[in-house]
Amino acid sequence: MSTSTLTEAPPPVPQPQSPEQPVRRTVPxxxxxxxxxxxxPGILWLVVFFALPLVYQASTSVQTGSLEEGFEVTxxxxxxxxxxxxxxxxxxxxxxxxxxxxxxxxxLGYPLAYLIAFKAGRxxxxxxxxxxxxxxxxxxxxxxxxxxxxADGGAVVGALDALHVLDVTxxxxxxxxxxxxxxxxxxxxxxxxNFLPFMILPLYTSLERxxxxxxxxxxxxxASPATTFRKVTFPLSMPGVVSGTLLTFIPASGDYVxxxxxxxxxxxxxxxxxxxxxxxxxDYPTAAALSFILMAIVLLMVTVYIRRSGTEDLL
Amino acid sequence: xxxYEPEPYGPLSRAQLAATRRSLARSQGRGLTRRxxxxxxxxxxxxxxxxxxxxxxxxxxxxxxGDAGAxxxxxxxxxxxxxxxxxQYIDISDDEKHRxxxxxxxxxxxxxxxxxxxxNDNVEFFGKIQPQLAAGQDTGRDxxxxxxxxxxxxxxxxxxxxxxxxxxxxxYANLSPQFRAPDWDPGRAYTYPWTGISTVIAYNAKATGxxxxxxxxxxxxxxxxxxxxxxxxxxxxxxxxTLLDMGKDPATVTDxxxxxxxxxxxxxxxxxxIRRFTGNDYTxxxxxxxxxxxxxxxxxxxxxxxxxxxxxxxxxDAGYMTSTDNLLVPAQARHKANAEKLIDYYYEPPxxxxxxxxINYVCPVAGVREELAKIDDSLASNTLILPDEAMAAxxxxxxxxxxxxxxxxxxxxxxxxxx
Numbered sequence: 001m002s003t004s005t006l007t008e009a010p011p012p013v014p015q016p017q018s019p020e021q022p023v024r025r026t027v028p029x030x031x032x033x034x035x036x037x038x039x040x041p042g043i044l045w046l047v048v049f050f051a052l053p054l055v056y057q058a059s060t061s062v063q064t065g066s067l068e069e070g071f072e073v074t075x076x077x078x079x080x081x082x083x084x085x086x087x088x089x090x091x092x093x094x095x096x097x098x099x100x101x102x103x104x105x106x107x108l109g110y111p112l113a114y115l116i117a118f119k120a121g122r123x124x125x126x127x128x129x130x131x132x133x134x135x136x137x138x139x140x141x142x143x144x145x146x147x148x149x150x151a152d153g154g155a156v157v158g159a160l161d162a163l164h165v166l167d168v169t170x171x172x173x174x175x176x177x178x179x180x181x182x183x184x185x186x187x188x189x190x191x192x193x194n195f196l197p198f199m200i201l202p203l204y205t206s207l208e209r210x211x212x213x214x215x216x217x218x219x220x221x222x223a224s225p226a227t228t229f230r231k232v233t234f235p236l237s238m239p240g241v242v243s244g245t246l247l248t249f250i251p252a253s254g255d256y257v258x259x260x261x262x263x264x265x266x267x268x269x270x271x272x273x274x275x276x277x278x279x280x281x282x283d284y285p286t287a288a289a290l291s292f293i294l295m296a297i298v299l300l301m302v303t304v305y306i307r308r309s310g311t312e313d314l315l
Numbered sequence: 316x317x318x319y320e321p322e323p324y325g326p327l328s329r330a331q332l333a334a335t336r337r338s339l340a341r342s343q344g345r346g347l348t349r350r351x352x353x354x355x356x357x358x359x360x361x362x363x364x365x366x367x368x369x370x371x372x373x374x375x376x377x378x379x380x381g382d383a384g385a386x387x388x389x390x391x392x393x394x395x396x397x398x399x400x401x402x403q404y405i406d407i408s409d410d411e412k413h414r415x416x417x418x419x420x421x422x423x424x425x426x427x428x429x430x431x432x433x434x435n436d437n438v439e440f441f442g443k444i445q446p447q448l449a450a451g452q453d454t455g456r457d458x459x460x461x462x463x464x465x466x467x468x469x470x471x472x473x474x475x476x477x478x479x480x481x482x483x484x485x486x487y488a489n490l491s492p493q494f495r496a497p498d499w500d501p502g503r504a505y506t507y508p509w510t511g512i513s514t515v516i517a518y519n520a521k522a523t524g525x526x527x528x529x530x531x532x533x534x535x536x537x538x539x540x541x542x543x544x545x546x547x548x549x550x551x552x553x554x555x556x557t558l559l560d561m562g563k564d565p566a567t568v569t570d571x572x573x574x575x576x577x578x579x580x581x582x583x584x585x586x587x588x589i590r591r592f593t594g595n596d597y598t599x600x601x602x603x604x605x606x607x608x609x610x611x612x613x614x615x616x617x618x619x620x621x622x623x624x625x626x627x628x629x630x631x632d633a634g635y636m637t638s639t640d641n642l643l644v645p646a647q648a649r650h651k652a653n654a655e656k657l658i659d660y661y662y663e664p665p666x667x668x669x670x671x672x673x674i675n676y677v678c679p680v681a682g683v684r685e686e687l688a689k690i691d692d693s694l695a696s697n698t699l700i701l702p703d704e705a706m707a708a709x710x711x712x713x714x715x716x717x718x719x720x721x722x723x724x725x726x727x728x729x730x731x732x733x734x
Binding site for chain 2: 056062066072147148176181269279280283284
């Protein structure tokens with residue numbers, strides 16, 4: 001608030017009877033309320049669609065009962081412990097798959113974002129549209145398309161097999177026999193594909209902001225292109241890297257569609273367990289507890305990540 | 316899953332991208348930063364949503380008294396009906412603009428039907444209507460079509476309205492004996508079947524190298540099928556077929572039987588014999604040959620066979636499972652009498668034949684054979700649509716389960732399918 005008061009035009013000369021009164025007191029209240037009024041719609045939205053459901057879920061997670069008897073809050077915190085004990089493999093798997101997909105997205109997305117930002121010239125807008133274009137079709141349809149792409153008798157699997165890539169991935173346990181579908185690799189591929197634009201867009205935004213003169217200056221100081229990238233471009237693109245990885249990792253860790261459609265029994269993620277507990281077993285407390293555990297784990301990891309990457313201030 | 320379409324980034328215009336950039340660059344050093352706001356609202360949310368709020372929530376018990384769900388019937392003054400059904404589950408004209416049987420019903424009765432295809436999956440649909448029913452509210456639907464175990468659950472919870480037999484003369488007279496007395500709705504007080512569903516074995520002859528697959532044992536044990544076998548994610552179908560193969564009767568299943576069947580399936584999962592547990596999506600995999608053999612719903616197969624002659628089916632000697640999709644009037648629905656009129660209409664043999672000719676599932680209406688033969692002779696002789704006596708003798712149904720049993724079984728089955 002202090003900044004805004006300082007940029008105010010000087011108020012009318014203070015009345016002589018109160019000479020000590022500081023200048024800021026006379027700023028109209030209405031003006032000070034403006035930022036809060038502007039925030040009001042957003043806050044209301046958050047309360048109704050985020051805070052309230054969260055409270056409701058928190059309550060559900062400590063209830064016990066059944067559909068017939070009804071559910072009552074009994075502060076049964078043990079549900080959390082039981083859920084964690086029962087489903088920790090799926091938690092580990094979710095984080096592993098989401099982490100792998102995030103790294104793959106970064107490796108695929110960074111060169112592309114770099115190209116769009118620095119080398120694309122007049123093709124830049126077209127390329128950006130192409131990155132966003134998949135969003136024009138439904139998430140589900142796009143995921144189902146991968147079942148055709150990765151089909152057992154399809155060209156992709158045939159090529160991977162001929163190049164003996166499948167031998168390596170089989171040995172690593174990522175694929176199974178002569179197929180990719182219904183294996184961890186298919187799920188991670190689907191996740192990577194589906195969340196790639198969320199990586200590219202923030203990367204592009206922060207790369208595009210970099211002043212070209214910095215590159216010239218680096219060149220003048222005899223930095224090789226590689227050194228320029230390492231010492232200038234990459235550090236300056238860190239905000240994009242951090243927000244891109246977050247936008248990829250967080251939704252990917254809670255995803256269940258890819259595991260459901262492209263995976264098998266041993267590739268199910270936490271999202272699938274939550275869905276199954278909620279809809280199939282009708283164990284609402286366990287489903288709610290699982291959601292909270294996932295939220296807590298992701299929140300913790302993200303906090304540590306942001307602190308360590310030192311980009312807190314840039315977010 | 317149909318609703319799962321996160322699209323937080325629409326296409327961003329240049330101006331929007333620029334605005335995003337600005338906000339990233341300038342949030343520093345202001346009195347009201349994003350972070351301080353987040354902090355403040357976080358603390359606020361915690362205070363507001365404190366423990367008091369937590370304990371105020373809860374889900375009320377389902378009403379269980381006999382006919383508590385009955386509502387005032389507005390059928391006489393409101394000639395309307397909201398009918399929720401599965402996708403592709405009613406006859407439709409070639410240009411996909413008309414539903415002939417439904418339009419004829421409106422013409423005859425004057426009742427306007429709002430037909431919605433919003434059921435894709437039993438458990439998801441239940442998740443959708445459960446909050447309203449639990450709160451004793453109208454779901455906005457007068458007639459829904461759900462699989463028998465879900466119909467049984469809704470009756471058990473008191474969430475279905477009792478039908479008036481006086482309004483159902485055709486239905487009462489024409490219902491096939493096979494479907495007359497399920498253990499969860501004896502005498503059909505609450506529901507009438509829309510279709511019967513036979514669960515059989517299907518295989519892609521090209522993918523099996525021309526070999527016939529005729530038993531669940533083969534699906535579970537044949538090494539040539541390793542990794543190319545699918546079972547259904549519908550618990551009663553998958554476990555029921557396995558039980559039959561083990562010589563047990565799904566109609567009298569005990570905890571031990573159930574456990575043994577799941578253990579047998581688990582072994583096949585561990586050996587990677589079973590590739591996936593699927594819903595309706597097995598059809599495309601079977602068609603492509605990614606799945607060589609699987610459990611399948613007969614109605615789908617008739618459709619698949621039209622396009623792909625390699626698709627075959629087999630009725631195991633041990634028997635097959637039959638379930639039904641049932642029409643029922645949910646609690647608090649406003650137009651029960653109208654719904655009853657529609658049920659009765661679809662039990663008139665000519666109408667039933669019209670429907671069966673289009674959707675190819677088992678027709679639950681007796682005396683439909685002649686009518687169906689008028690439309691297409693091959694359909695009338697297809698035992699998947701009109702089972703003959705030999706076939707009907709092999710038909711089995713899963714016994715209805717009590718709440719605790721259902722939960723325990725579903726939990727075991729969920730562990731089997733990985734989640």
